[in-house]
Amino acid sequence: MPNFEFPASIKSRPVYGRLEPRKGKFHLMIADGEGAEALIELAAADGALMAKSHIIYIPRDTGAGFAEKLTALGPAQLYIGPSYPAAVPRLRRVLADAHMGLQVYLTGTEGLMGQAMNEAMAAGIPHSAIQTEHRGSLARRMQCVHCKGITEDVMTDPFVCSHCGLHLFVRDHYSRRLAAFQGVRVDAEDPGNIPDPVELYS
Amino acid sequence: MTIQFNDETFRDDYSFHNSDRAIQRFPFPFHEDSYMYSVNMERHKGGPEGSVYEMRFDVDEHYLAEMKDRAMVLAEDPLRCQSLPHMTLAGWDLLELIMVSKSEDYPDLFELHREGSNWRWINRPMGIDQSFVFMDEASLPYGPMEYITRQAQGDFCILDQRDDNLWMDAGMVTTQADWSLDFDIGMNFFEWHAPVPKAHEMGIFVRALKFLLNIQQGSPARRLNWTLTVNPLLDTSPENYHKWGVQKTTLTPENLGRKQHLRVELQTFFRLPRSNALVFPIRCYLIAFEDLVSVPKWGRRLHRVLRDIPDELATYKGFIDNRPMLVDYLSQYDDGAETSPGVWPD
Numbered sequence: 001m002p003n004f005e006f007p008a009s010i011k012s013r014p015v016y017g018r019l020e021p022r023k024g025k026f027h028l029m030i031a032d033g034e035g036a037e038a039l040i041e042l043a044a045a046d047g048a049l050m051a052k053s054h055i056i057y058i059p060r061d062t063g064a065g066f067a068e069k070l071t072a073l074g075p076a077q078l079y080i081g082p083s084y085p086a087a088v089p090r091l092r093r094v095l096a097d098a099h100m101g102l103q104v105y106l107t108g109t110e111g112l113m114g115q116a117m118n119e120a121m122a123a124g125i126p127h128s129a130i131q132t133e134h135r136g137s138l139a140r141r142m143q144c145v146h147c148k149g150i151t152e153d154v155m156t157d158p159f160v161c162s163h164c165g166l167h168l169f170v171r172d173h174y175s176r177r178l179a180a181f182q183g184v185r186v187d188a189e190d191p192g193n194i195p196d197p198v199e200l201y202s
Numbered sequence: 203m204t205i206q207f208n209d210e211t212f213r214d215d216y217s218f219h220n221s222d223r224a225i226q227r228f229p230f231p232f233h234e235d236s237y238m239y240s241v242n243m244e245r246h247k248g249g250p251e252g253s254v255y256e257m258r259f260d261v262d263e264h265y266l267a268e269m270k271d272r273a274m275v276l277a278e279d280p281l282r283c284q285s286l287p288h289m290t291l292a293g294w295d296l297l298e299l300i301m302v303s304k305s306e307d308y309p310d311l312f313e314l315h316r317e318g319s320n321w322r323w324i325n326r327p328m329g330i331d332q333s334f335v336f337m338d339e340a341s342l343p344y345g346p347m348e349y350i351t352r353q354a355q356g357d358f359c360i361l362d363q364r365d366d367n368l369w370m371d372a373g374m375v376t377t378q379a380d381w382s383l384d385f386d387i388g389m390n391f392f393e394w395h396a397p398v399p400k401a402h403e404m405g406i407f408v409r410a411l412k413f414l415l416n417i418q419q420g421s422p423a424r425r426l427n428w429t430l431t432v433n434p435l436l437d438t439s440p441e442n443y444h445k446w447g448v449q450k451t452t453l454t455p456e457n458l459g460r461k462q463h464l465r466v467e468l469q470t471f472f473r474l475p476r477s478n479a480l481v482f483p484i485r486c487y488l489i490a491f492e493d494l495v496s497v498p499k500w501g502r503r504l505h506r507v508l509r510d511i512p513d514e515l516a517t518y519k520g521f522i523d524n525r526p527m528l529v530d531y532l533s534q535y536d537d538g539a540e541t542s543p544g545v546w547p548d
Contacts, residue, residue: 088471145385145441146441175385176393185443187338188444189523
């Protein structure tokens with residue numbers, strides 16, 4: 001899957017790059033879905049990297065194919081998990097043990113990268129040791145500004161808040177702290193007048 | 203100077219009102235008959251006697267009612283006041299700045315007594331007499347920023363300065379023009395302004411940031427910003443937009459003069475001494491259109507500004523749907539006469 005060029009108009013959204021192998025004593029790679037492809041390319045760019053790498057991978061809806069390929073790369077440690085929240089306790093444990101010289105690689109959906117970035121920053125990893133590369137779904141992780149609930153994998157605008165049920169439009173404003181975009185009630189000024197949802201980026 | 207504090211509300215029955223004095227001193231924001239963004243900064247070193255610019259922190263007839271409204275907002279939603287862990291020192295800086303300024307500027311209303319770290323603060327209008335130890339959080343009922351901003355009109359953002367940028371790392375935000383502290387906390391200057399149209403392309407934020415980074419202790423700055431609000435509602439937060447948004451549709455040609463308000467923010471910027479943070483008070487002043495047009499120059503000028511403002515700005519400021527009705531109403535007060543330069547009444 002080719003890399004998606006995000007529109008430059010959203011100033012609060014992080015800019016994602018391309019992963020490249022860096023020198024480091026240890027490498028932590030966190031990926032979901034098609035992010036596996038970026039890790040495979042990373043391994044191809046530096047054959048010695050995987051022997052010093054811990055991969056945390058959430059396949060999402062990509063089946064078992066990528067998991068097998070990642071296993072074949074021979075990483076020092078590989079974890080395949082059912083969801084990002086399920087992987088968080090492990091991730092925190094790994095970060096708590098991190099030493100100077102750790103390099104962090106985040107790749108996959110925006111929601112995964114944003115949340116894992118926060119965990120790494122909270123553990124004191126300098127931002128200069130963290131790389132990101134977007135791959136896969138363009139779905140957004142949304143916070144409802146009214147009830148504060150997070151709705152994952154939002155593909156349409158407007159959408160229904162999975163917590164309070166309000167119809168929300170997707171505001172082009174991103175919070176790194178929440179790793180989410182802002183959702184605001186779409187029919188606040190005209191209750192009941194809810195536009196047909198359109199697919200994001202289509 | 204004695205201030206008669208109003209018994210009034212900013213919600214439900216909306217009994218908020220401006221006295222003649224408050225109308226005359228209203229910070230009308232348009233210095234000419236049109237409006238576009240600009241980095242309209244100036245030194246905040248006083249102003250004409252009795253004006254809202256005279257004191258460092260203006261206290262007016264709405265003080266007690268605004269503080270009551272703030273307490274209600276915080277009871278409903280404590281996330282309106284947040285401070286990231288590294289910002290406590292800046293909170294003490296702010297507490298000192300406000301207590302010193304108010305006790306010097308309004309000695310009949312506020313007193314501050316200091317013996318070393320043992321301080322006593324008297325806020326007469328609110329009936330507060332608090333002894334505490336400066337820099338000892340346990341000696342106050344709230345953190346220092348929350349404590350003092352529950353007693354000061356306007357919203358307060360405390361901006362940390364690092365990496366040649368400003369970071370929205372603490373704030374008390376209950377009277378905002380549709381932005382969320384809870385969402386924006388931790389963002390840098392460009393990030394929290396992301397939703398503002400046009401101004402990025404115009405280079406406004408780059409210039410404004412450059413100016414703000416260089417503000418020195420003892421040399422505060424100020425600017426005005428404005429929007430429109432239906433009903434004198436202080437809490438026009440995105441959090442509650444699903445409740446207040448619908449009020450915009452209640453405007454009719456008959457009730458417009460009473461319900462439609464011009465909302466002006468007096469934004470000031472002070473460098474804080476210990477933390478080197480910047481505090482950014484955003485003080486909101488509201489005036490009903492029917493009161494505003496009692497100053498003929500303001501009625502004429504507001505008509506021309508709203509008539510000619512680009513659609514994009516009218517949309518961002520949230521009055522595009524009501525604009526025809528507003529312009530129609532104001533046209534009654536515009537006889538086409540020339541207006542004098544500057545903001546002051548003739």
